[in-house]
Amino acid sequence: xxxxxxxxxxxxxxxxxxxxxxxxxxxxxxxxxxxxxxxxxxxxxxxxxxxxxxxxxxxxxxxxxxxxxxxxxxxxxxxxxxxxxxxxxxxxxxxxxxxxxxxxxxxxxxxxxxxxxxxxxxxxxxxxxxxxxxxxxxxxxxxxxxxxxxxxxxxxxxxxxxxxxxxxxxxxxxxxxxxxxxxxxxxxxxxxxxxxxxxxxxxxxxxxxxxxxxxxxxxxxxxxxxxxxxxxxxxxxxxxxxxxxxxxxxxxxxxxxxxxxxxxxx
Numbered sequence: 001x002x003x004x005x006x007x008x009x010x011x012x013x014x015x016x017x018x019x020x021x022x023x024x025x026x027x028x029x030x031x032x033x034x035x036x037x038x039x040x041x042x043x044x045x046x047x048x049x050x051x052x053x054x055x056x057x058x059x060x061x062x063x064x065x066x067x068x069x070x071x072x073x074x075x076x077x078x079x080x081x082x083x084x085x086x087x088x089x090x091x092x093x094x095x096x097x098x099x100x101x102x103x104x105x106x107x108x109x110x111x112x113x114x115x116x117x118x119x120x121x122x123x124x125x126x127x128x129x130x131x132x133x134x135x136x137x138x139x140x141x142x143x144x145x146x147x148x149x150x151x152x153x154x155x156x157x158x159x160x161x162x163x164x165x166x167x168x169x170x171x172x173x174x175x176x177x178x179x180x181x182x183x184x185x186x187x188x189x190x191x192x193x194x195x196x197x198x199x200x201x202x203x204x205x206x207x208x209x210x211x212x213x214x215x216x217x218x219x220x221x222x223x224x225x226x227x228x229x230x231x232x233x234x235x236x237x238x239x240x241x242x243x244x245x246x247x248x249x250x251x252x253x254x255x256x257x258x259x260x261x262x263x264x265x266x
Contacts, residue, residue, distance in 0.1 A: 110164030
């Protein structure tokens with residue numbers, strides 16, 4: 001590829017036998033070669049064309065196409081937040097003062113609650129990662145929906161400590177379920193927002209999710225567990241553990257859809 005620029009503007013460029021004339025646009029910095037490759041791809045120019053003049057408005061539209069947001073930073077930020085939440089929970093575990101097993105018994109409720117919450121955060125990280133692997137682009141609504149999810153996940157260390165410190169009392173057990181319920185609902189909102197974004201561009205995710213029976217079942221079980229906390233806390237604990245077990249079973253829906261799309265592209 002060759003490009004020629006005089007003074008403060010690029011006069012034109014050639015790429016794969018095509019001439020791009022951008023003399024009408026004032027550029028005070030050199031443009032990389034890759035820009036013209038992107039323009040070539042964005043406008044889908046045929047090699048049979050001998051000359052193409054790109055007006056300023058077309059360049060602006062091309063810049064918009066190039067600048068479309070992907071999920072890279074969204075995923076990196078979410079990974080960091082979840083990692084911090086896991087770290088906060090383990091730091092909340094108190095060191096026993098004794099050197100025998102009896103010294104550990106008062107910490108058993110806290111430790112069991114920590115294990116359950118750690119599993120939940122791991123499940124959310126895993127599912128969040130798979131979901132974004134099937135996501136081609138995001139927008140502002142998706143970003144805020146993701147922040148909504150992270151807000152409820154950030155409450156997990158608090159309710160984990162509260163329920164453990166109070167030995168699974170009714171109210172802390174119910175509030176623990178409320179946070180899990182809100183996290184599940186916010187995840188569903190995020191999922192739906194991604195699927196509806198950009199005129200079906202994320203249809204791969206929509207196809208992988210299907211009717212999302214596991215998600216709907218989880219929400220129902222959370223509601224039952226919250227109500228059961230004021231009757232018998234053990235019922236709530238069993239239901240919380242049951243939901244975690246449902247999601248611990250490997251979910252291959254998204255992986256299968258991605259693999260199928262890769263094979264079709266080949």
